[in-house]
Amino acid sequence: MRLRNIPGSREAIAANRWCIQEPEGAKGAWKDIFGNGNPIHIEIGMGKGQFLMRLARENPHINYVGIEKYSSVLLRALQKMEECPLDNIRFIRMDAEDLCLVFGQGEVGRIYLNFSDPWPKDRHAKRRLTSRQFFSRYQMVLAGSGAVEFKTDNAGLFDFSLEEVGAAGWRLDGVTRDLHHDPAMGGGNVMTEYEERFSAMGNPIHKLIASR
Numbered sequence: 001m002r003l004r005n006i007p008g009s010r011e012a013i014a015a016n017r018w019c020i021q022e023p024e025g026a027k028g029a030w031k032d033i034f035g036n037g038n039p040i041h042i043e044i045g046m047g048k049g050q051f052l053m054r055l056a057r058e059n060p061h062i063n064y065v066g067i068e069k070y071s072s073v074l075l076r077a078l079q080k081m082e083e084c085p086l087d088n089i090r091f092i093r094m095d096a097e098d099l100c101l102v103f104g105q106g107e108v109g110r111i112y113l114n115f116s117d118p119w120p121k122d123r124h125a126k127r128r129l130t131s132r133q134f135f136s137r138y139q140m141v142l143a144g145s146g147a148v149e150f151k152t153d154n155a156g157l158f159d160f161s162l163e164e165v166g167a168a169g170w171r172l173d174g175v176t177r178d179l180h181h182d183p184a185m186g187g188g189n190v191m192t193e194y195e196e197r198f199s200a201m202g203n204p205i206h207k208l209i210a211s212r
């Protein structure tokens, strides 16, 4: 994601009704925040939020939480929400390393990772959102029936992720190297901003679904 600092973005987020201002206070209190006990699905590294907002519109009985590290990026999602408000979505500006401070055991039903940063240097492998270190965080917040869904066009990152699923002791429920030509896994696919861009360039989209 190309980053341009937008002056005032932090202040805009701090005053926004869809942003959780004190994320650590949300742990164990998500039912109160949404005002219902519907399942909670999260996207980590949601960028400008196109994917999550489409899901939220299509699935009003699921609550969605978008997590994004950078305020300048998150601000774009918040601007879209002003145009088309949705009750079943909230956002948090934070680093996903702190996931377990914000969600309690079993509070999350599904985790989406879309076109996550590849962190190409080996010494940065544990920063990849599909590293075994992140899978152990996901294990701490996911419900027993929960799953992680990961999409990317980066074949190297995808190979790494397949290995990490096994190393973390998770199982693969689905794998494809060409999502857009895979009738079984591609049905009902909702495209992200990056997915639209990379598939328009002819890159095949890889996807895996993993559970414990």
Ligand code: SAM
Residues within 6 Å of the ligand: 001, 044, 045, 046, 047, 048, 067, 068, 069, 070, 073, 094, 095, 096, 097, 113, 114, 115, 116, 117, 192, 193, 194, 195
């Ligand atoms: N998911 C979007 C899509 O597919 O269009 C955006 C993909 S973009 C390449 C990756 C996004 O993940 C960026 O907005 C980046 O700031 C965010 N990100 C990367 N590492 C993160 C982390 N540890 N915690 C939260 N967000 C992160």
